Amino acid sequence: MSKKKGVIAPHETTLVDEVALLERVSEIIENRKYRAGVSANLEGTLMFWEVGEHIGSTLLGRERAAYGKRIVVTLAQQLQAKYGASFEYTNVTRMIKFATRFPDFQTVVPLAQQLSWSHFITLLPIASDEAFMYYAKDAITHRLGKRDLRRQITRKAFERHEIADTQLTAQSTVPFNVFKDPYLLDTLGLRENYLEADLEKAILNDLEKFILEFGHGLTFARRQMRMTMDGDDHVLDLLFYSRPLKRLVAIELKLEKFRPAFKGQMEFYLKWLNRFERQDGENEPIGLILCPRANRGTLELLEMDKSGIAVAEFWTAMPPKAEFERKINEIMNEAKERLERRKSLPIGSIRKQIDYFYESKDYEDD
Numbered sequence: 001m002s003k004k005k006g007v008i009a010p011h012e013t014t015l016v017d018e019v020a021l022l023e024r025v026s027e028i029i030e031n032r033k034y035r036a037g038v039s040a041n042l043e044g045t046l047m048f049w050e051v052g053e054h055i056g057s058t059l060l061g062r063e064r065a066a067y068g069k070r071i072v073v074t075l076a077q078q079l080q081a082k083y084g085a086s087f088e089y090t091n092v093t094r095m096i097k098f099a100t101r102f103p104d105f106q107t108v109v110p111l112a113q114q115l116s117w118s119h120f121i122t123l124l125p126i127a128s129d130e131a132f133m134y135y136a137k138d139a140i141t142h143r144l145g146k147r148d149l150r151r152q153i154t155r156k157a158f159e160r161h162e163i164a165d166t167q168l169t170a171q172s173t174v175p176f177n178v179f180k181d182p183y184l185l186d187t188l189g190l191r192e193n194y195l196e197a198d199l200e201k202a203i204l205n206d207l208e209k210f211i212l213e214f215g216h217g218l219t220f221a222r223r224q225m226r227m228t229m230d231g232d233d234h235v236l237d238l239l240f241y242s243r244p245l246k247r248l249v250a251i252e253l254k255l256e257k258f259r260p261a262f263k264g265q266m267e268f269y270l271k272w273l274n275r276f277e278r279q280d281g282e283n284e285p286i287g288l289i290l291c292p293r294a295n296r297g298t299l300e301l302l303e304m305d306k307s308g309i310a311v312a313e314f315w316t317a318m319p320p321k322a323e324f325e326r327k328i329n330e331i332m333n334e335a336k337e338r339l340e341r342r343k344s345l346p347i348g349s350i351r352k353q354i355d356y357f358y359e360s361k362d363y364e365d366d
Contacts, residue, residue: 038113045112045120049105052095072096097124101132114140122146122153131158142216154321155184156328163328164312166335167296172305174286175245181331182313183213183290190316196255199316200224200237217244227272236269248273248285258294258311263302266309290314300338 055075059068072092079087098120102108115123119139126132135158139149160180167181168174187209188202203210204223211218221239228234238251250269254262266287273285286308294311304311318324 041116042112045115045117046108048091048095048117049099049102049108049112051092052097052099053103053105055092056096056099094121094124111136111140116146118146119149122149126153128158134158134161148212156325159328159332163331163335164310166339167299167310168305169303171303173284173308174305174310178215178242178245178286179288179310179312180214181311182315184318185210185213185314185316186318187213188316194316196237196253199253199255203238215242218242218249221248227269227276229268229272234265234268234272239273245283245286246281247283248277250285250287252287252289254289254291256291258289258291258298260298260302262289262291262311263304263307263309266304267307270308284308286310288312296334296338 055072059071073089076087076089076092079092080089085091101124102111111120115136119136123132123136126135135149135153138144138152138157144152157180160182161177164179164181165176168176185199185203188199188206190198190202194202200223204220207220219241221241223238225236225239226233227236236250237253240249240251241247242249250266250273252262252266252269266289270285270287278285287310289309289311290313291311292313292315294313299311319327
């Protein structure tokens with residue numbers, strides 16, 4: 001008896017890959033949920049901006065601050081009763097501050113597409129616009145949750161980048177906004193009287209934390225790299241590759257105060273790497289010398305950045321918050337003074353000033 005047209009016999013039925021089916025359907029659901037979350041986050045942040053902008057503009061010009069505060073308190077109580085905890089007084093004042101910080105709605109939209117309201121709450125206390133945009137971009141580029149973002153702010157990543165940049169001149173072959181000074185290696189768990197080998201081992205044992213401190217996009221390449229020239233062996237401590245910079249980054253560890261002789265050693269490493277390790281399409285290697293202490297006046301005199309070399313201190317213990325902030329501010333002020341002195345030099349001797357412009361710097365909520 002012939003089979004009816006369009007009817008599949010039981011033995012001809014193709015088995016369904018149930019595991020693959022579940023994975024694909026789950027992928028569809030997760031993607032749509034993520035996109036829905038992003039959309040909801042965007043709309044929520046823009047709503048907060050509109051609320052803050054309207055309240056702020058309504059109260060603008062009122063002579064008595066106490067009157068304005070009373071209005072906001074009453075309004076927040078009414079909104080909270082109607083719409084929930086998102087509109088409690090503290091959050092409403094943040095909305096007003098948010099709209100005041102970004103009066104142009106078109107500036108807010110691209111940021112709100114990539115940052116959550118929790119990110120903005122973390123960023124709003126930052127007074128400097130340059131620092132605000134640096135951390136915002138860092139959060140976007142590296143998908144930082146609010147905890148990691150808060151950690152970057154607390155550990156003054158922006159200020160330490162700016163301090164490092166004061167070493168760089170107009171002829172620098174070291175890119176701006178790459179290195180920090182000092183580096184905070186307190187997370188490596190080093191004890192007193194450690195050796196250079198202990199420092200190197202601690203870095204390699206916790207590369208993730210080191211790279212987070214150093215900067216994203218860094219890939220470990222080699223340790224104790226032997227370079228032979230004219231029968232003599234030379235050994236570089238650590239070699240990394242930076243994907244954003246498309247170049248090798250040599251790191252030399254020292255347990256003593258910086259000495260000018262270190263410059264010649266790193267210059268040799270960089271020239272050797274440039275000749276024997278650099279690949280087509282890569283930029284010239286750059287080097288970083290890490291040491292516990294460095295006289296920044298000496299570094300300025302040597303102009304090491306022209307040879308592709310930066311020097312930074314490293315701290316293996318984190319001072320108490322107040323002392324840490326004092327030290328960083330002190331170093332920053334000294335760096336700015338050196339920068340001002342450069343401006344008084346003859347035109348031909350003036351070095352490049354620090355570029356604070358937002359776009360010149362290389363951006364989930366928990």
